[in-house]
Amino acid sequence: MRWVLLISLLSLIEFYAFQAVKTVIKSKSFHWGYLLVSVVLLCYVLFVFYSYDRSIGPTKSTLRAGGMLLVVLVPKLVIIVFLLGEDIIRGVVAAGTYLMNFFAEKKSVDYLPGRRKFVSQIALGIAAIPLIGFLHGIFKGKYNFKVLKYTLYFDDLPDAFHGFRVAQISDIHSGSFDDEKKIAYAVELINEQEMDVLFFTGDIVNTMAKEMDPWISVFKNIKIPAYGKYSILGNHDYGEYVSWETKEAKAANFEAIKNIHDQIDFKLLLNESVFLEKGEDKIAVIGVENWGHNFKQAGDLKKASEKVNADDFKILLSHDPSHWEHEVKKHQEHYHLTLSGHTHGFQFGIEIPGFMKWSPVQYVYKQWAGMYQEYGRYLNVNRGFGFHAFPGRVGIWPEISIIELRKKGETS
Template identity: 45%
Template sequence: MLRFIIPIVLVFILELYTFFSIRTLTSNKFILIGFWVFTVLVYGIFFYQLTMTQRDNRFNLATGYAIAMLLTLTVPKLFVFAILFIEDIFRFFVGLFNYFQQAGTVSEALPGRRKFISQLALGIAAIPFSGFLYGVFKGRYNYRVIKHTMFFDDLPAAFDGYKLTQISDIHAGSFDNKEKIEYAVDLINEQKSDVILFTGDIVNAVAEEMHPWIDTFKRMKAKDGLYSVLGNHDYGFYAYETKAEIQENHKKIEKVHEAIGFNLLQNDKKTIERNGEKLHILGVENWGSSSHFPKKGSLKQVTENIENGEFNVLLSHDPSHFDYEKMDMPKDKNGKDIIRPTDIVDESNIINFEKKIQLTLAGHTHGMQFGIEIPFLNFKWSPVKYRYPRWAGLYEEAGKYLHVNRGFGVLAFPGRVGIWPEITVIELKKREKVA
């Protein structure tokens, strides 16, 4: 019971602070009553949609917009609270000093809240409020093409200048604007890459979410084909509980990939040959450090017939596969590891794997759809970095590279603030040897 009471009290304090800041500026009863009516309405819609989602055991777009309304309303109020709370502390000590200095009453000693502070707090709160509104209505479809040129000593000469386009985390169940999606697909085709690679999470929960969008995505074309892997959301665990339902959804997911034109790689590979030289596209099933997601990817299986020294591009949905140190297995009530029959538990991370994987492409994090990026300062920050240290862009360790795509679609919050949807283009170049 206490875990419900504490959040309710904290939310009530947050709303009170915001209300008093508004009351400092106006005494209009319609505005003050309207504040509470609108606040209660937003919280009511959110909890109603959350209940519906839990009842149906499936996330829907209506719940996403309820989350967006709540965040757009609540996050700016945190700024109001922070500013006014600091002022209240200052007022308390000033009042205490005046009380003992002047030996007056508390009401006389304690200075009133300054109108300027309330204006300042509400003005600053308007910035995140505007940001969230933009993120929902514009930011989620603000597609950016991010290009990288990467140099490798061991790239076969025949693949010098080879171009890869990566997209990730489509999450078709969150789409609601066909024109914008068609624009993004055209943008993908405009890159004229040799191959298009998709790194998982084609839906939020069920295969049917992608059905209205198959004709749009099947327009994607690349000379050497389209290749894909599964993400944690593609296995049906978020919508179904029985093994039969999960397997049926899996079959439907496979058909969706086939209908689009993807070659779905499930611990499998595709070898592309040019002038007698090879480049391997490897695709593993989902594997990451979290205990909440399936661990079905196998590096051993996907590299079984690959010789050391050959060039490999790996598709692995979860970036934690690159460098995890200790598997976070789920525990039973006695503290023992729970190993699902499908879990593969004898995996090395990609960095330490016995065969060299030069480039790994991942997604999964979405950059949390919220953060700050200043490219010319090479600065980026998102709260997701505290869960996934490698959360967006290029990383290198031990001569092996990881690229984490910021995602094509959205999940839960139907918007993006500062972290825009990404289409990645990577050009592979052979590094010239210095004489």
Template identity: 60%
Template sequence: MIFRIAFLCSTLLIIELYTFQVLKTVIKSRPLLFSIQITSVLFIIYIVYSLLQFDRSVGQTQQTMFVMALLLLVYVPKLIITLVLMGEDIFRLVAGIVNHFINDDKNADFFTARRKFVSQIGLGLAVIPFLSLIYGITVGKYNYKVIKQRIFFPDLPDAFDGFTITQISDIHSGSFDNPDKINYAIDLVNEQNSDMILLTGDIVNTHATEMHPWIETFNRIKTHDYGKYSVLGNHDYGEYITWPTAAAKEENFEAIKQLYGDINFKLLLNDHTFIQKGEDKIALVGVENWGHNFKQAGDLNKAAGQLKKEDFKILMSHDPSHWDKVVQHDAKHYQLTLSGHTHGMQFGIEIPGYFKWSLAQYVYTQWAGLYENLGRYVYVNRGFGFHAYPGRVGIMPEITVIELKKGVNVA
């Protein structure tokens, strides 16, 4: 812990030194410059103090999310400045070596003066993430998007041609702070008039009590003709805090499972059910959380039971790494898997149909939207709520509407 704090403080100090160099080029008032530096020192003290006060028996709170937001707001722009100036320093160093040792110019300055325009570029670039993070905190986290996705399957039973599913995921109710916005999102869910609604886990951050103020709100999700089903996510197991006893952790886990029933979703725990429409049926399979780097409670074989390869199956599995590592290779052929978990890291760039980027893609092969391999699909929902950073930039909260179609996609 001491080493990590020392490393953090050293890194912040380097960032502050580079930022100070930039500020000197644009601020000529020494008292103002001094005031800014004092404020920066106070920010460092407050952030480090808050990190040291983090209580692992409580976990994430509104206060810890505020600290995270402050840390990002203050230091992401400064990090941009630091990288720009470091790049210039590397260039100055290389140029000095070339002039001194290769060109044999002993009269030239080994380390040339910093160029003002480079500092101005760094400062200009730093404004972009600062304004983006402000937007994410004030607007983006509740800027819900309804994303509609049509998927074709040659083996879809005839009666399910045109069948619609609304998917929501990663509620993280402990992070909410605006009832009006959540009610607006529930209205959007109801407006889709889908045949069935599926919730793919993470109803809370850690504690079952986080959801208690929102049960009535989520009970506003109307009854869907073919049911409301859910599975657990990694946060539903209470793995990320220190519990006083194993019994307390188990009691919380049981209470979280009950929450899904409290909002009238049937929780599938390594189990499956059949959705019947006319003379046809499809299998809805739900596994507990299975993550490559997270809890692996999911048991696909148990959940599928005696289902056959020929059965049309929709699988709910919270973490898309399950599809990547296991499901897409399973001999039983799961036609469609619905996941969430990644949130797209709540930060990225997305131009629908053309381009999407997020740091999430360096952790998860499938991190947002639809992916396919040999006729097996996974859809990764970008998440309904938010966690850790109380905002969203570029990757907006999502309500997904999937339409199942019989046939082959010719697009």
């Protein structure tokens, strides 16, 4: 029944979209060609999703099918908005004409006006905008890496750490990659940055540890800054989105995922902390396992902070920004800076610095991309290095964050 409803809904969407095409373009051969392409694409997408194997999880085929579905579906939904609006007007006109004819005792039956060509032309023109956007996002946008820089000021930053530069990447999702040169370029871009320490904030794979096998040598090329490379786990690193034959197989995959971090020279923090020391000063780096308001809650902030004093300057690594919203931002221990990821900025949105910042994910996450400040504490939500579910990015680009810590009152 579920599949019948889905196919019926997609067929209705296709019927409406075809009305716009048929109104604007009169060529019969074009009509048949359009229908053939639409049917083939729809059948391919339905076949891929129908044959989805939960013991394997997401694959490049499911990514491709998801991308095709969005490329085809969203523009057609735009068309439907215009055509439904037109149909409402046509229905009102038809009802008015019927009533006038009825009281005038006319026998005309031509009540419903035909579709207006200009409405279909406008609908197709506007629908081309998301179509072009999605295509660009799939072929170009997903590797359009950006370096975003922030400067943060603190009253209690230890003197020796004035000017300390923190680099952050997040959400690698290596199982989605399909272009080694682009990933190698991104690694070079990371290496070009002036940084004292590098943090990775979770989701190194989609599900399986083996997804990272082809990329170990590439990510091992990331230079080791003076104060090291540290990482945490994200929700996808626990292997909980597939079906496992045995608990032992799931546990083995989890151990293999944890071992990846060492292979690419990252120190994985599992509800634990380390101190970065510079001269006689130090700052604490606290790494928790995943803690999400609507996802796995393996993170234990109390345990991770056992060795940290209340007056220590603290950088917290926590994959899901909802952790900051629900537990961290008002915490009595005062975590100065939290670094998260997870949302990817939905890989879709509009960002015009200083003017507009919007994505559908903002209706789920209060903090979803960029730097936030409340109660004298900061949160950076990295937009992610890789991509997942949709094989592209539209308006929300992959990010390398560079955060410079400065002490208030210092001029140099």
